[in-house]
Every structure is written in structure tokens, then in C-alpha cells.
Amino acid sequence: MKKIQWRGTVELLLAAQVLAVGCGPTQEFHAPPALASQTHEIRIANGLSTNGLSTNGLSTNGLSTNGVNTAAFATWFQQDRELNDTLMQYVVRCGVPNGQSVSYTDPSTAQSYTWQGLLGLTPGWVGGAPVTQAEQQVMTACLAAHVNKYGMSVPLSVLGRNTVGEEIEYSQQELETYSRTEGCFFGNLFTGEGFFVGREGSVLEDAESSLRACALMPNTTKSECDPVAYVGTCESLCTREGTQPYYTSCTLNGHTYLPITTRLMPEQVYRCGDGVCQWTEQCGSGTTRDSCAADCGTCS
Helix, strand or coil, rough: CCEEECCCCCCCCHHHHHHHHCCCCCCCCCCCCCCCCCCCCCEEEEEECCCCCCCCCCCCCCCCCCCCCCCHHHHHHHHHHHHHHHHHHHHHHHHHHHEEEEECCCCCCCCCEEEEEECCCHHHHHHHCCHHHHHHHHHHHHHCCCCCCCCCCEEEEEEEEECCCECCCCCCHHHHHHEEEEEEEECCCCCCCEEEEEEEECCCCEEEECCCCCCCCCCCCCCCCCCCCCEEEEEHHEEECCCCCCCCEEEEECEEEEEEEEECCCCEEEEECCCCCCCCCCCCCCCECCCCHHHHHHCC
């Protein structure tokens, strides 16, 4: 079982630049000598802030299979090492399989970085091929699914399939632990089509709030993770196969996308009156998340 801590604020727009310089055969891949059993419960802690998100589109020009050991990658990485190190953690964990990692040594500082894989959503790109439209979509969905308004770390169940139809492994225990359905994330940052969230669970009541409120807030016109755009219910936009707990495709504006489906633990939804003034609550004289006297006191 893996519980990953995602760090900091990162600009999603940079993700295309990472993919554009490739993740191909000249990079260093590492796999442990014994992988007796893969995790059956993927529990991701998300903390990707909405700061810096852009809908200007991500270019795929210059896609390369030469891997991270290229001059283009070095130039990009050195622009902001801390920020891009964080971004690479997201990209590699979304795209590269569990048990593998990508390593890079900065030629100007000799500092080495290793980013661990987890979900394996883009096997073609990992193998050195140019990024396909399907991989653009599933990488967009994965990155968008890890956004929250506050840029704080929250455990999250991530469900879906990679671009060759292999599902992210899960167990019944995971579904029971992460019993509150949240949303479906999809889109394509690379083409400028944007990134979208649909609601899978019930909307939050006036007294409720959550760090993960992208899909669950009652506002039907704007996502709490703007500019990730709220587009309605998952049921009205997406399809699933049989009784699987995730959607396999979502269609919007004539485009069909590969989505990621998310679930939460019930305790990740807070209620005014539970005795704790949460990040998502405000002082006031009422009993709602925006005016919670019981938890946050009255405003001075």
C-alpha cells in the first residue's frame, strides 16, 4: 500500500514541457530486484494547488524520445529546480509504473534527482514513444485530479485505466475506506481544450466543507478548483463498464476523453460544529461553513 505525499504549488502548464522532452530509453529507469506483490490500494495524497494553472494550451511541438538526459530538458529544469522537481514527481508518479523510477543529474550542479513511478498511466511515453492523444488525456486527468483549492495534502483514492486498458489496481477495502465518491476528471491541456471536473457524489450541505471540494460544492457554474471547470454530473457525461467503480470515458463538446475517478474518506468532509476550525471554515455568527461560530468563533 502506498501513501504518497505531494508537495507544494506547481504550474500545470509546465507539464507539457516535461512530456515534450520525453521520458524515453536514454533515461535511467530503476526497478527493485524483487517485486513480489504490487499494491492493490492506491492511496494518493494530493496537494497540487490551482495557482498557476493555465488554459492557454500545452504544446506538443518538439516531442522527443531521447529522455531526460537532453539539453532541452536541462534548460527547462534549471529555470526553477525546486518547482520542476515537484512537477516531475507528479508527472512520473502518474505516468510511470509502480516499482520504477526516473533519475536525472543536473549537469550544472551535479545534483541527482530520482522520481518514483506509481500509476503507470502512459506506457507508450515511458517506453520512448511520442506522446499520444490518449496519453495527453490521461496525464491531464491525473494531474487535474490532484488539484485542491488549498494546495494541501489530502489522501485520495484514484481509479481508472491506463492507455492500454489496464486498470489501476484497487481492493474492496479501499472502496470501503474511501467510501465517499467525489468526481471524474478529464480534458486535454495539450490541445487547449482545458481540464474539467464532474460531480460523482452528493453536493456538500451548507454546514459541510472539504479541502477536496472541486466537484462537491453546490455552485453549479464554477469549480472550487477554478480554472478546473465544473461541467455537471459524471453520470450525465461519462460511461462505465458494468459495475466498475470508475468511468472509462467522458464526452464533452463533441470530444471523448479518458478520465480519472476519485473517492474520499468520509472524515475528509468537515461539518460546522465538530469543534475544529478547519481551513475551509470561517468565523461568524451562524452554523454554515462560511459563518461557523461553534468552530471558529465570532469575527472581531
